[in-house]
Amino acid sequence: MFCPKCKRLMRPEKATGAWLCPSCGTRTRMAAGHEVGRTAPTGRSMAVLEEGRTPTLPTADEQCPKCGNPKAYYVLRQTRGADEPETRIFECTSCGHKWREYQ
Numbered sequence: 001m002f003c004p005k006c007k008r009l010m011r012p013e014k015a016t017g018a019w020l021c022p023s024c025g026t027r028t029r030m031a032a033g034h035e036v037g038r039t040a041p042t043g044r045s046m047a048v049l050e051e052g053r054t055p056t057l058p059t060a061d062e063q064c065p066k067c068g069n070p071k072a073y074y075v076l077r078q079t080r081g082a083d084e085p086e087t088r089i090f091e092c093t094s095c096g097h098k099w100r101e102y103q
Helices: none
Strands: 011-013 019-020 028-031 073-079 087-092 098-103
Touching: none
Parallel strands: none
Antiparallel strands: 011 019, 019 028, 073 087, 087 098
């Protein structure tokens, strides 16, 4: 409920059954109904990764400069200014070596 005078958000005052504006002090009678939208905090959510499984990343046909493996995982990151192109960061599927490609 918003205050009809100052247009700020009003707070419920359950003892008196009215809405109270914390800014200007205006009181308005609560209409029949129920409160919606309030939830109790549940804490942080966590993603659980099963043992032995790794997240799937896209692969590219890029040769590893360290071991010569022809496949590599990659991610795109904005490492420079917004007007600059993205940087591709590769990781070898065999040895885990990481390198970058600036586009």
